[in-house]
Every structure is written in structure tokens, then in C-alpha cells.
Amino acid sequence: MDTKTLETKTLAHPRTVERLVAGQATSDGAGVKLTRVLTQSLQKRLDPFLMLDAFGTDNPDDYIAGFPPHPHRGFETVTYMIAGRMRHRDSGGNEGLLTNGGVQWMTAGRGVIHSEMPEQEEGSMEGFQLWLNLPAKDKMIPAWYRDFPGAEIPEVQADGVTVRVIAGESQGVKGAMQRDATEPVYLDVHLSPGAVFEQALPAGHNAFVYVYRGAVSIAGTRVPMQRMAILANDAQADGVVLKAADEAARVLLIAGRPLGEPIAQYGPFVMNTTEELQRAVADYQSGRFV
Ligand code: MN
Numbered sequence: 494m495d496t497k498t499l500e501t502k503t504l505a506h507p508r509t510v511e512r513l514v515a516g517q518a519t520s521d522g523a524g525v526k527l528t529r530v531l532t533q534s535l536q537k538r539l540d541p542f543l544m545l546d547a548f549g550t551d552n553p554d555d556y557i558a559g560f561p562p563h564p565h566r567g568f569e570t571v572t573y574m575i576a577g578r579m580r581h582r583d584s585g586g587n588e589g590l591l592t593n594g595g596v597q598w599m600t601a602g603r604g605v606i607h608s609e610m611p612e613q614e615e616g617s618m619e620g621f622q623l624w625l626n627l628p629a630k631d632k633m634i635p636a637w638y639r640d641f642p643g644a645e646i647p648e649v650q651a652d653g654v655t656v657r658v659i660a661g662e663s664q665g666v667k668g669a670m671q672r673d674a675t676e677p678v679y680l681d682v683h684l685s686p687g688a689v690f691e692q693a694l695p696a697g698h699n700a701f702v703y704v705y706r707g708a709v710s711i712a713g714t715r716v717p718m719q720r721m722a723i724l725a726n727d728a729q730a731d732g733v734v735l736k737a738a739d740e741a742a743r744v745l746l747i748a749g750r751p752l753g754e755p756i757a758q759y760g761p762f763v764m765n766t767t768e769e770l771q772r773a774v775a776d777y778q779s780g781r782f783v
Pocket of ligand 1: 560570607
């Protein structure tokens, strides 16, 4: 773990909040209750991100059925567990247990079939699943998978702020994952009451914040718990400043370089054209995802 002084007050033009989004209560898999924070209608605005689901409950009825085997093609899934245990198995022979601050990064590429099932019958289950698009040239690459236990996620700690660097870079610390095409930044930022955190971001990258504990203010806009703040892309903006309110806060800060390519989605397949979606369905139905 790196412990250092956070570089604060270095940004000249911090981003403002374009709008707040509440997300939609829904269920997925075999009936897992969750909140879809980033919905399909925001895919173009938040390119290269396609979806963010937040799940969090103490009631086993909300999660016990899990996500039985299902396919994906054309993008990546990033699952971040805060509490609880989920067992992953996929058609590539990969198996892993997601737990305690761990991250699973799965590149579906040309096709994978996987299941994500709870490995507990009681207690709380909390976490997030982010879908990150692949550029057209990479949509048919072989599937890939990696688990990062919580202890393998790099952290920066100082001045009442702990940053878990899942992807990209923060305060000079490289995250667990890097991606060339979309340059994703994925940070879990824990702030003490009143603490301030700055993150530099390229102006053209799309960025958003999701608050899952407490509240923060961003350029004077209060962002309460369970809200997403879409950050504006002003040409001169050089980053974002998060300030915790009078209570401790935890937020996800996610940003990436937009691909600017057409997005075609049919359920678990995300390609560039309708023809490619039809091929994905046909390939899946004829057993070519194994
Ligand atoms: Mn899945």
C-alpha cells in the first residue's frame, strides 16, 4: 500500500455536475433485485460504459437465485464485491470466488457463457457490475478472465481519503487493470467527514460518480447517497474534486475515453450493427460460444 500526501488544489477547472440520475429498480438473472444506475438510454452519453448495476441487500430472497448460466459477447464486465460471496464459473473453464473488496474482470470478446451464484444463504450481499465496451476491432477477440482478491487492489491513503485503484491511475498509483482503447479509470474513494479528493481527468473522457455511502459535493452540487452524477465535459475541465459532507462518504469514480462507434445491444450481446447481433444469437444457439 502506498501512503502519501494527496496532491490537492492542483486543478484549475474542476468539472461540474451535468445532471443527477436515480437509477431504476429492476431484477436480473434468476430474480436478483438490483438498481440499474447506468441504463441503456445513457450508453451514448457515457460511452464507453454500457451499464452499471448496484446490488445491496440483507435479505437472501433478493439474491439467492443468482445468475445461472448465460452468454455475453462484444464487451467486458467488471464486478466489484463489497460484501458477500459469489462463485463464478465460465465456458473457458475459469472459476473464481468473488468476495471482500475483490474484483473480477471478464472480457467476453467473441463469446463466453458464465454463471454468478451466491455462496451464502444469509447475510448481506453488496457490490457493483460495470459493463465496459470493446472497440469494434476487439469485439471478437478470445474471452479472457481474471480475479483480483481485495488485497491485490492497489490503494492510496492520506489526509482522510483512501482510494482503491481498480483501473487506470490515481495520484501516481497504477490500478489493477489498464485498457489501451478506452483508458478506463475506476476508483472506489472512501472519504472521512469533510475530506477532499482531486482526480485529474482528460476533458474529452466521459465520467460519472456514484455515491453509495454518505454524500459528497462536486463543484457546489450536493450528490446524495444512491445517486449518479454525470460530470460535464467542458473543454477546459481538467479533473474533478469530491468533497465529503459532514459524514463519511464512499463513491465510485468512473471515467473513460469514448469509442464514438455505433452501439447495438440485444440483451447480453453488444455489437456495432444489427447483423452482428443476429450472428451472435445464431452462434450462441448453435453452441459456438463454448
Ligand atoms: Mn453475466
